[in-house]
Amino acid sequence: MVADSGSHEAPTRREYVKYGGETWLDPDLAGERGGTPVDGLWLAGPTAGVESQIAVAVGHGARVGLDVVTDYRRVEEGLWVPAADHTDWVIQQGRYAGHDWLERSAEYTVESAPDELDDEFVQRKARELAKQQQDQQINEPEVERRTERAHRRLLDHVDDELIRDYVSDPDVPEVTG
């Protein structure tokens, strides 16, 4: 995988290597976290020289993806590293609820800011980040909707005949939800 923010010059000839009659980006270009000396260019998976098993490539891709997001927030939004680095996940409604939670979370982010940053900017960004975290809460009906959508997507990849056999087999245990 190659992640490209599109904001850099094309790699120069010395960043390519010949292998098996083909031309590849030099895997030595990438550091441990996928970054390269070419501004805005990251490499992940076997392209970055990690082991080629899919599970390893996917994990490395996720690791590098986090750094791409962090770098974007740092450069484009002016966030300081601990704030830019924080990527949260979807969470049950109620975990991040209320004004008090928002204030505490924002305060924690403010504490990580370097002194030289403008106070008003830091306070505003910290509250925006806390609000974004709150917006990632999802309620029970939304969890159910996403679960069903995921199950249907899985079914799209299973042979229809197998699905019919499966549902008509009396020995198959019933699973709901």
Ligand SMILES: Cc1cc2nc3c(=O)[nH]c(=O)nc-3n(C[C@H](O)[C@H](O)[C@H](O)COP(=O)(O)OP(=O)(O)OC[C@H]3O[C@@H](n4cnc5c(N)ncnc54)[C@H](O)[C@@H]3O)c2cc1C
């Ligand atoms: C023959 C073979 C057998 C393998 N067997 C196994 C196995 O049994 N188990 C296992 O775990 N791993 C196996 N692997 C390794 C596994 O396939 C790779 O590690 C994995 O696919 C790497 O994922 P990736 O996303 O980094 O790259 P890729 O899967 O190569 O995906 C890169 C994608 O980018 C696209 N692309 C390339 N250039 C451009 C461009 N300029 N613009 C837009 N798109 C572009 C390509 O078309 C491709 O879809 C095997 C690999 C090979 C070659």
